[in-house]
Amino acid sequence: MKKFAADVPLLASRRDARVIFFLLTLAMYIISAGAPDASGGVGL
Amino acid sequence: MLLGAALAGLAGGMLWAALGRHPYQVPVLRWAWLVLVAFIPQFLAFVLPATRASFPTVWIPVALVGSQALLLIFVLMNLRQPGFWLLGLGLVLNLLVILLNGGMMPISPETVQHLYPDAPFGAWQVGQRLGVGKDIVISIADTRLWFLSDRFILPGWVPYKVAFSLGDVLISIGAFWLLLSFGGSSSHKENIA
Numbered sequence: 001m002k003k004f005a006a007d008v009p010l011l012a013s014r015r016d017a018r019v020i021f022f023l024l025t026l027a028m029y030i031i032s033a034g035a036p037d038a039s040g041g042v043g044l
Numbered sequence: 045m046l047l048g049a050a051l052a053g054l055a056g057g058m059l060w061a062a063l064g065r066h067p068y069q070v071p072v073l074r075w076a077w078l079v080l081v082a083f084i085p086q087f088l089a090f091v092l093p094a095t096r097a098s099f100p101t102v103w104i105p106v107a108l109v110g111s112q113a114l115l116l117i118f119v120l121m122n123l124r125q126p127g128f129w130l131l132g133l134g135l136v137l138n139l140l141v142i143l144l145n146g147g148m149m150p151i152s153p154e155t156v157q158h159l160y161p162d163a164p165f166g167a168w169q170v171g172q173r174l175g176v177g178k179d180i181v182i183s184i185a186d187t188r189l190w191f192l193s194d195r196f197i198l199p200g201w202v203p204y205k206v207a208f209s210l211g212d213v214l215i216s217i218g219a220f221w222l223l224l225s226f227g228g229s230s231s232h233k234e235n236i237a
Contacts, residue, residue, distance in 0.1 A: 004215060015069065018070060018072070019068065019069075019070050021076075022070040022071075022073065022176075023050075023054070023082075025066070025073060025076045025079050026050060026219060026222070026223070027047065028049065028079045028080060028083040029079050029083075029115060029118070029131070030046040030047065030131075030215055030216075030219055031046070031047075031083070031091075032079070032082050032083050032086045032111055032112065032115055033112060033131070033134065033135040033138065033211075033215055034046045034117050034134070034138070034211070034212045034215050034216075035210075039081060044160050044163050044167050044168060044174070044175045
């Protein structure tokens with residue numbers, strides 16, 4: 001387990017994993033709550 | 045734009061933590077699974093190329109309003125976190141103008157013309173969904189609470205063209221503030237498990 005953690009630096013600690021999960025959650029939130037219309041993003 | 049603000053806040057927060065010689069820590073959010081549940085219908089309706097083109101238009105308002113209603117519950121469950129009131133206020137403003145205009149975010153023909161000056165004739169029409177996005181083209185005169193719609197555009201010298209709402213601006217500020225604040229040492233210590 002320690003070797004796996006060393007091989008995957010981003011998951012080297014529980015705190016890092018929590019930060020990644022938090023950022024993913026926030027990214028999904030702002031994509032879903034925001035409604036910007038970006039040129040090229042709507043298939044025209 | 046929204047993700048850019050979040051990345052800027054994250055970079056600032058990590059720099060703040062590094063300068064203060066303490067770890068960058070985030071809290072455990074309550075009911076975080078609700079965000080994933082809310083994200084799935086929008087992912088299918090607006091993001092995934094394989095499904096967004098065939099997603100029934102009549103179901104778009106259901107997917108958008110239902111999804112944002114779930115996000116509202118999530119925000120209320122986490123209002124103690126820094127910046128969440130701004131994330132929530134932006135969501136409420138977007139949801140309000142969407143609800144008052146048939147379940148999609150209104151955008152004016154003038155703004156669409158600015159975004160897509162080279163769009164072929166008939167590519168978009170007033171009263172119709174704009175492509176496969178969240179917006180519906182409505183004239184300014186017919187838009188309820190027009191000032192909350194996708195009415196802002198970036199300056200002409202910015203190569204990236206995008207239309208965004210007041211709610212989007214508040215969400216951007218809230219995300220920036222939230223991620224920046226976690227670089228502080230003790231302001232949110234009580235929320236971190």
